[in-house]
Amino acid sequence: MACPQNSRLNDQIMQSEDIEDFGSPGGARRHGALAALGMPALVLGASYLGFGALIRENHLGLDAGLVSTTAGWALPGQIVLVEAFAAGASLLSATLAVLLTNARLLPMVASLMPVLRAGEHGKPRLRHYLIAHLIAITGFAIAMQRAPGIAPRQRLPFYEGFAVTLWLSTIIATALGFVLAGWVPRPVTLGFVFLNPLYFMLVFVADLRHRLRAWALIIGAALGPCLHLVSADWGLLATGLIAGTAAYLIDARQRGRHQGWRR
Amino acid sequence: MIIWPYLLTGVLVTYLWRGLGVLLSGRINADSPAMRWFTAVAYAMLAGLIARLIILPAGPLAHVALWERSAAAIAALAVYLLTRRNIVFGVAAGTMTLILCLQF
Numbered sequence: 001m002a003c004p005q006n007s008r009l010n011d012q013i014m015q016s017e018d019i020e021d022f023g024s025p026g027g028a029r030r031h032g033a034l035a036a037l038g039m040p041a042l043v044l045g046a047s048y049l050g051f052g053a054l055i056r057e058n059h060l061g062l063d064a065g066l067v068s069t070t071a072g073w074a075l076p077g078q079i080v081l082v083e084a085f086a087a088g089a090s091l092l093s094a095t096l097a098v099l100l101t102n103a104r105l106l107p108m109v110a111s112l113m114p115v116l117r118a119g120e121h122g123k124p125r126l127r128h129y130l131i132a133h134l135i136a137i138t139g140f141a142i143a144m145q146r147a148p149g150i151a152p153r154q155r156l157p158f159y160e161g162f163a164v165t166l167w168l169s170t171i172i173a174t175a176l177g178f179v180l181a182g183w184v185p186r187p188v189t190l191g192f193v194f195l196n197p198l199y200f201m202l203v204f205v206a207d208l209r210h211r212l213r214a215w216a217l218i219i220g221a222a223l224g225p226c227l228h229l230v231s232a233d234w235g236l237l238a239t240g241l242i243a244g245t246a247a248y249l250i251d252a253r254q255r256g257r258h259q260g261w262r263r
Numbered sequence: 264m265i266i267w268p269y270l271l272t273g274v275l276v277t278y279l280w281r282g283l284g285v286l287l288s289g290r291i292n293a294d295s296p297a298m299r300w301f302t303a304v305a306y307a308m309l310a311g312l313i314a315r316l317i318i319l320p321a322g323p324l325a326h327v328a329l330w331e332r333s334a335a336a337i338a339a340l341a342v343y344l345l346t347r348r349n350i351v352f353g354v355a356a357g358t359m360t361l362i363l364c365l366q367f
Contacts, residue, residue: 039351046354057323064266071274076312081273083322085266094269099276104312107305109284114293124289132281137309187365191358193324194332197316198339198357202350204310205343212299216306224311225318239311244304251299 021151028154032161035142040166043199044138045173047075050192052177054079057189058086062178069174073167074136075196077102096233103237107244108140115144116159119152131156134163141203211254215247327365335361 022028048069055065060082068078077098084094109132117128139162147155181189207213220243227235227242291297317336324332339357346352 043351043354046358054322060266064270067270068273072270072277074277076316077273077277079322081269085264085269086322088264091268091272095272095276098273099279101312102277102280104305104308105277105280106284106287107301107308109281110287110291111298111302111305113285113288114291114298117288118293124285128285129282132285133278135281135284140305185366187362190323190327190365191362193322194320194327194335194361195354195358197313197320198336199350199354200309200313201317201336202339202343202353204306204313205340206348207306212303213306216303217310220307220310221314223307224314227311228315228319236308236311236315240304240308243307243311244300247307248296248300248303251303252296 018149019151020149020154022154022158025154025157028150028157029161032158032163033165034161035146035158036162036165036169040138040142040162041169043195044166045169046192047196047199048170048173049177049180050189050195051075051078052174052179053181053184053189054082054177054193055174056178056181058082060085062175065174065178066171069171070167073133073170074102074105076137100233100237104240105135107240108137109135112140112143115147116156118155127156131160131163134160134167137200138203139163139166141200141207145206212247212251215250216244219243219246327361331361331364334364 022031051069052062052065055062055068068081072078072081080101081094081098084097089097112135113124113128113132116131117124139159142162143155143159147159150158177192204217207217220239223243224236224239227239229235231238287301291301317332318329320327320332335357338360339353342356343350343353
């Protein structure tokens with residue numbers, strides 16, 4: 001147990017010595033945009049190709065797909081909405097399904113925002129409410145991993161550059177997926193739809209090094225499908241509350257044993 | 264049935280969570296136990312959702328066999344770990360596995 005603890009401590013010291021500084025907010029925004037244009041835009045773009053194809057398969061218009069991606073921008077909820085609509089669900093039950101699928105966004109935004117705002121004080125302003133629209137799984141995972149190593153005042157501009165670029169790529173990808181769905185073989189379309197959960201799975205494997213996140217991820221992954229079978233609507237919310245609280249308690253216990261090791 | 268009312272309420276309830284998240288973040292100390300609990304709940308919900316999307320998908324993927332989805336997930340994980348955590352290679356391997364399973 002002593003070894004991994006030590007290496008983690010070293011990681012933290014390394015991080016605090018290697019703070020990235022982009023010079024200005026504009027520089028941070030550019031670096032954020034460039035960071036998005038690599039792997040994140042490629043893989044999330046491919047996921048949104050799958051969403052565009054899903055829109056077409058359900059005989060909906062491209063305009064509906066574009067509004068969903070632009071104004072919704074949380075892929076699991078977008079898919080749930082299209083599927084509920086296609087299955088003939090009532091407006092109330094479809095809305096409830098989206099509401100419960102997206103409940104994760106509250107704790108995600110609440111825990112990421114203080115990391116992004118580390119360089120400032122005071123109440124949240126319009127700028128923070130706007131950028132919250134662009135907090136989703138990919139940006140959250142990458143910012144939670146990378147932002148602590150960026151100079152505090154440049155984290156928010158970095159994230160703005162990152163998220164706006166990613167957002168625009170997914171809007172383009174939605175249109176492209178819709179157009180391509182007509183002539184791409186069905187197994188390929190299904191492959192693109194499945195690409196998204198695979199991508200998210202790998203993004204979070206990187207977080208298993210973090211004790212609190214690791215417990216939450218492991219217990220949540222085990223509980224999620226089981227509670228979904230109990231209640232398709234409420235299962236996810238229950239998973240978050242039960243697995244999250246369990247992970248928090250385990251972490252607090254271990255924290256007590258190794259006082260001084262972890263933040 | 265038209266989709267527009269569904270899209271409107273869907274967009275509103277999605278932003279509702281994000282807006283509440285900003286509101287709450289202004290009231291809780293970043294290093295407090297409450298914030299650690301929020302983080303744990305966020306990661307738990309994310310993992311629960313991803314596991315559900317792979318094991319119990321709805322929509323067109325529900326007609327793909329569980330073993331085919333599992334093979335794709337294992338291939339993605341294996342290639343990711345074997346290529347020194349390269350996400351693009353991992354995702355490509357998983358997607359290709361699923362397409363090949365469905366093709367033959």
